[in-house]
Amino acid sequence: MIQEFKEFIAKGNVMDMAVGIIIGAAFTAIVTSLVDDLINPIIGLVTGGVDFTNKYIILSGEVADGTSLAAARESGAAVFAYGSFLMAVLNFLIIAWVVFLLVKAVNRAKSAAEKEEAAAEEASAGPSQEELLAQIRDLLAAKG
Incomplete structure (x- = not known):
């Protein structure tokens, strides 16, 4: 079972998935900041701060x-x-x-x-x- 786990972890697609998750987390922070810090204030200005x-x-x-x-x-x-x-x-x-x-x-x-x-x-x-x-x-x- 440990050998199977090692083979699973050693596969390239697992590493690709890990990189994708890390990049996704960083991308989420960028998009969240864009929405919260830049777009929502503009919407608040347009809607009168509602x-x-x-x-x-x-x-x-x-x-x-x-x-x-x-x-x-x-x-x-x-x-x-x-x-x-x-x-x-x-x-x-x-x-x-x-x-x-x-x-x-x-x-x-x-x-x-x-x-x-x-x-x-x-x-x-x-x-x-x-x-x-x-x-x-x-x-x-x-x-x-």
């Missing part, structure tokens, strides 16, 4: 008007926290849009690099074997 996270409906229990969602939950009241859900959906859509734009940019850069590589290969390839043989034939025909 914060949906503290929007809720009291289903049962007593809660004073203007109480925060956290305080309402601590008081033991049953609350329907639709604002938190709306913010989670909004954040998801923003993150999905940012990831889409990043993937699109990476794909565009990759496509441009592939085109440059193909053009470089074409330019450096020189004449084909058939073209060289035709040139030799023409030179021999011109001499004779």
